[in-house]
Amino acid sequence: MTETAQADEIRERLAALEDPRIRAVNEKHGDAHGVNLTRLRAVAKEAGRDPAVAAELWRSGEAAARLVAVLMLRPRDRDADGYDAMLREAGSPKVQDWLVSYLVKKSPSAEELRLRWIADPDPVVASAGWALTTERVAKRPDGLDLDALLDEIEREMRDAPERLQWAMNSCLGEIGIRDAARRERVLDIGERLGVLEDYPTPPGCVSPYVPIWVPEIVRRNGG
Incomplete structure (x- = not known):
């Protein structure tokens, strides 16, 4: 066949x-x-x-x-160019999410694409770059300029399109969870920007609003 x-x-x-x-x-x-x-x-x-x-x-x-x-x-x-083309063609948010989560994050091209995508003018592509950055914050933060990331989040997140805003908020929260020295600044940014403050959260789930989310995950982790 x-x-x-x-x-x-x-x-x-x-x-x-x-x-x-x-x-x-x-x-x-x-x-x-x-x-x-x-x-x-x-x-x-x-x-x-x-x-x-x-x-x-x-x-x-x-x-x-x-x-x-x-x-x-x-x-x-697929190589970096192959994944770049697929992301731009994907159309569906679920396809974009699976492509990044199941393939790009685990590919040898992940860091190359993170740097390529995070500054892309297309907010959907940029959101994928931020998703890869969140992955690095969680697993390989050495070499990242976390203060520069926080500066950009503080400057851009409030007015970003929805998917990009969500991805930046995830990165902000991950920095706060992983880095105790920057946690106070993370919480301050989250409170001042108010992103996802009113997000409807089902019972038993943690709100994605950073001033609630970060302290709760830190508490659960024994921090």
Whole structure:
């Protein structure tokens, strides 16, 4: 069976799993598909790793097919330019998130793309750069200029578009959680900017509002 035929078969399976109720919910968040993600993952698992079939699925432009394509790739299957093109084509927030979380963060190109994306004029691309920066703050902060990051967050976050604002807020919170010496400044920035202060938070979950989020996670971590 050719790669195109395999991709068409996967797309047919995804179409059969479409649920209008799921699509209605997803479309409110910009994700144009109606497939339960557990079932989608099962389709990807059965298909296995296959960069050629993944490329065919990606070319379809369909959000569900692109999610499966991400799951069929390994982090080393694309270089920096390949991931850059995919991010700019992704369209769906969920596809963008999976691409960054499952592939780019684990790829040899992660740092190159972090530096390329964080200053990009496209706020969606920049949000991916900030997501990679948050990952570095959490796992490899050595070499990062945390004060410069805080300066930029303080200057730009309040008026940033939603996805970029969320990504910058995540980085701000991660710095506050990981770096006790900068925690007071982080909390001050969070309080003055008020970003996500009124975000609806389900019972039992921690608010993403930094002055609430950071102290609670530090407390849970025994800090």
